Amino acid sequence: MGQDLTKASKATLQEQMQFAKLASTATILPEEYRNKPADVLVAVNYGASMGLSFADSLYRINVIKGKPSMSAELIASQVRIAGHQLLPKKEDLQRQSVTVTIIRCDMPDYPFTATRDRAWAQNMGLLGKDNYKKQLMTMLYWRALTAVAREACPEALYGAYTPDELQDIPDDVHAHVVADAEPVDGAASVEPSPSKEDCRRIAELMEQGGVSDAESARVAFHALTGRDITSTSELTMVEAEQLLSGPELVVSRTRQALGARHE
Structure with a gap:
């Protein structure tokens, strides 16, 4: 045995x-x-x-919090095992900023990049945490890494969060619903959800990309998250954070997805 x-x-x-x-x-x-x-x-x-x-x-x-989580080191390992390139971090010590890039093995001409800096950490209310006080650049690197991995190759993450992502989520988080949006049975609303303001901002970006109805929203959300959802109320907090970290990309990928639908 x-x-x-x-x-x-x-x-x-x-x-x-x-x-x-x-x-x-x-x-x-x-x-x-x-x-x-x-x-x-x-x-x-x-x-x-x-x-x-x-x-x-x-x-x-x-x-x-009842969820399995992967260490950032394990996520980096899984990305490389999957055959994708994980490029070394680019640091800007003056701005206290870290950028990480992933190039998928099946999309070598379309690099994915995420940046995390002190301003981001402050907006997220993280600067007061011990880890961020003691090793800010390291924490920003791990957060940039997990953010870009979640966008570039979510299949390598098996839906897991990292421990620091889960610890950053308050225990009393409630689901927020944008105007007139009805949650779908079994949707991600059971997960920690983004704020109403974040939902509104994401909806505006998608509208800029051409979303005008539930069907176009479903197509756009599938391109952005890989899930069949039709409302920002069904996004998780981490998904919303990822989308808002690259607003231009949200608009461009929405346009591409909707354009491909009509080809």
Whole structure:
């Protein structure tokens, strides 16, 4: 059974449960997993879907606020394993700004770029956090990396957030709905949602790109997020943050998507 447990997919559910129960008592296990066999079980199976070993899963995947999260280092690794180029960060120490670029292996002529700077961190209310006080440039690098990876190759992230993204989300976040928008059953409104103002700004950008009705909105949202939604009320907070970090790109990609629909 020991050899079989190197990959969760090769073990029976009973074997996995036995392993999770035993592993959760280990003192060398990350503290968030100790005496939490259910979280251990979720993490190792989540990691197995990405080809990770048990050890990698338990040390590089955390469960925060009930959600599995990937470390920024793991996201960088997954991007490269998928065959995409992750270019070195470009720092501007004077502006305290970091830019990260990803070039997809199937879209080499269309680089994806994300920038995070002190002004962004201040607007997000992050500058008061210890990590940002002690290592601002490092935190900006990780946030730029995860932002561009979420846009360029979301399939490599398996829908996961990073621990700092989840910790930045308040516990009392409520869903916000833009004017006359009705949530869809099973939509992303169960996730932390963007503010009403952010929804309004995104809607304006999409209108600039040519969105005029529910169908054109669905086409545009699919191009922007990869999901079949029709309202900004169905966006997650992270998706909204990503869209607002590149307003020109939102307009141009919306135009491209709507233009392709009529070709």
